[in-house]
């Protein structure tokens with residue numbers, strides 16, 4: 001007997017491979033019936049009198065196949081709609097984490113008339129049922145793929161609706177302005193009295209443009225927090241670059257000797273600076289080449305410098321600034337940088353003052369890489385240089401628009417500048433209404449109110465199976 005539940009879906013929700021437990025998830029109107037068919041609870045008396053499962057309770061028992069053979073000992077839970085991930089009836093079976101067992105149980109579930117879920121289909125159903133908006137669905141992917149605790153925090157903030165709420169506030173402000181414009185359309189004789197340009201301009205700026213610009217700034221910071229940055233350590237030979245790498249890593253990773261030209265190839269390691277992934281690259285000291293191998297290393301160092309998001313420019317504070325330091329420094333152009341005065345343990349104060357005034361307003365840190373002095377300050381300087389000012393920190397952590405959001409936010413901003421333009425020129429209400437509606441449509445796209453099926457398909461296909 002097949003169940004008549006073509007839209008009930010099922011998938012293995014845990015990662016492939018061997019694990020302690022595996023979870024199989026079923027969602028749809030037949031979830032309870034499937035569980036009743038396959039799962040035999042150890043204590044039947046804990047079920048309802050009619051044999052159905054009390055909602056949101058965990059049961060111990062066995063899963064059996066069509067012939068009554070026990071496949072595994074499991075825990076099972078039935079969750080009645082709407083208090084579930086998808087807002088449909090959901091059942092989950094926690095079995096042993098053998099891939100074969102999970103496959104066998106899934107095969108039985110599919111054999112009674114459910115369909116194999118597509119990647120992201122559970123989350124897609126949560127979105128289509130209106131339990132979450134599109135930004136929250138995207139946050140689920142971000143959370144699963146996060147590479148740093150900073151990325152996790154961002155994803156959780158977005159999952160909790162932080163981005164959605166900001167977009168909703170901007171939409172509210174737009175709707176308020178549009179209402180005034182529509183009033184003017186309804187009473188054309190009073191148009192000039194109703195459309196007070198100064199007041200409307202103020203509303204556009206404060207309620208729409210400023211929050212949009214903030215979100216765009218957060219998008220750039222969010223990219224850094226999610227994906228991290230490349231920071232390359234450069235300087236003359238023997239200034240202590242490898243010693244700094246080792247200190248930042250807290251590991252003797254790179255060779256350190258008193259011989260200039262020790263590091264030949266580049267060395268790359270990942271560190272976390274306050275939750276931001278930083279790909280740290282130690283390079284060969286840059287000087288006129290001594291031999292062919294070193295020359296290659298120096299070439300590579302220059303190349304890494306060009307690709308880096310941040311340069312840690314190291315000088316030997318006990319030697320002061322050489323001509324070569326100056327010309328290397330000049331080649332940084334407008335790249336983000338932190339200047340490190342190393343070996344302060346043997347530097348004299350006169351030289352330090354000279355260095356200080358040469359680099360002026362640039363972020364400077366004094367270190368003694370040999371003993372670890374100044375490393376905490378260096379980490380802080382790196383963080384400040386890539387992330388920015390302290391007061392923005394809370395804003396940043398709470399949400400970060402992704403590239404899709406960013407592109408739409410930019411379009412919204414264009415529509416707003418057209419509104420501004422029209423207001424400044426004393427333009428007609430119907431033109432204002434067109435641009436205001438365009439801005440509203442764009443924002444609706446971010447949260448998924450008007451997003452086309454093709455785009456939704458692409459978005460949800462980025463998920464893994466069972467999510």
Ligand SMILES: Nc1nc2c(ncn2[C@@H]2O[C@H](COP(=O)(O)OP(=O)(O)OP(=O)(O)O)[C@@H](O)[C@H]2O)c(=O)[nH]1
Nearest residue numbers: 237238239240241242243261262263285343368369
């Ligand atoms: N006194 C003192 N010596 C240091 C300090 N940092 C590094 N050194 C010494 O300076 C020498 C060079 O250090 P490295 O870390 O190998 O320098 P590097 O810049 O990587 O050198 P190359 O790879 O040759 O370009 C070693 O003898 C270190 O022990 C410091 O803060 N104080």
Ligand SMILES: [Mg+2]
Nearest residue numbers: 241242262263
């Ligand atoms: Mg080195």
